[in-house]
Amino acid sequence: MQVFAQEDHLLWIDDFEEALKISEENDKPILMYFTGSDWCAPCKMLQEDFFGTEKFKEKTEELVLVKVDIPRRTDIISENQLKENKKLLAKYNKQKGFPQIIALNHKGEVLGTQGSYSSSLRDPSRYFSFVDMIIDNY
Known part of the structure; x- marks a missing residue:
């Protein structure tokens, strides 16, 4: 298992099986983030407007974070990780x-999803509401 901190200083787990174990042991929901880190403009904006905020960082104590990156460049993650x-x-x-x-x-059962991000509005409020709802109901 590799746990790594990105530029946002959040601890993301890249091993899903390990995330399931941590979730069970700590009674925390998993928040899986699908991103195209090197090509998806709305992903980059969401990173800045949501994941990169202090408000989100405060919530991470109650979550197991899994980042699922699907980059186009081959040097960002290993072939095996891709x-x-x-x-x-x-x-x-x-x-x-x-x-x-x-x-x-x-x-590994889905509790809910939240997708897409408007590059013109740049309003992450529904993402915060989603995370609050997951934490409150877990």
């Missing part, structure tokens, strides 16, 4: 919507 990420994409994000966040329980 293969694993594509499996998660096929299972949990069949429409291939980016950005997309999906909340899951420790069994």
